[in-house]
Amino acid sequence: MNFLIRLFRKSKSQITCPRCLGKGSVDKEDIKRLNQELKWRTGRCAYCIGSGRVDPEMLTKVPVDTTYLTTNLSRLERKKLINNDREAMKRAQAYDTKMSDFIKQIIHLHFTGKMDAEQIAEFYLFPKPDPGFKSRRYQKAKEELMDYINRAIELKKSDKLN
Numbered sequence: 001m002n003f004l005i006r007l008f009r010k011s012k013s014q015i016t017c018p019r020c021l022g023k024g025s026v027d028k029e030d031i032k033r034l035n036q037e038l039k040w041r042t043g044r045c046a047y048c049i050g051s052g053r054v055d056p057e058m059l060t061k062v063p064v065d066t067t068y069l070t071t072n073l074s075r076l077e078r079k080k081l082i083n084n085d086r087e088a089m090k091r092a093q094a095y096d097t098k099m100s101d102f103i104k105q106i107i108h109l110h111f112t113g114k115m116d117a118e119q120i121a122e123f124y125l126f127p128k129p130d131p132g133f134k135s136r137r138y139q140k141a142k143e144e145l146m147d148y149i150n151r152a153i154e155l156k157k158s159d160k161l162n
Contacts, residue, residue: 017048018064024052034065039099046071068092106152117149
């Protein structure tokens with residue numbers, strides 16, 4: 001039945017997705033343009049769900065640079081966010097605040113606490129393994145976190161991070 005409704009529903013004219021500029025995926029340039037460095041990864045566009053097109057009304061419902069609107073969201077949560085559900089909006093605000101606070105903590109630990117990327121990564125990774133423990137999963141997580149920390153430090157040094 002849902003198929004028939006979609007088939008015969010009057011189609012709305014769609015516009016080029018302003019997040020991915022119609023590519024269907026977000027690249028590093030899109031992330032920089034929308035000031036979401038350290039908050040988004042490259043990949044399929046969550047705004048248009050990879051189609052490159054959106055309904056014009058989407059622009060009035062959800063800002064293009066909404067940090068929380070990522071491909072990690074469930075379909076239901078995405079729908080709630082688009083429909084301005086109060087609880088979803090609270091979760092979006094909390095997510096954005098946590099991301100910003102995490103980045104600020106990294107900057108503080110490095111520039112004020114004089115910790116390097118490895119020390120900061122070990123500070124955040126729980127549980128800490130016993131000395132000499134070389135789990136592949138732990139090492140990979142540590143390397144990814146160190147890469148993220150180094151990017152945050154470089155952005156701060158280049159004054160591209162508030």
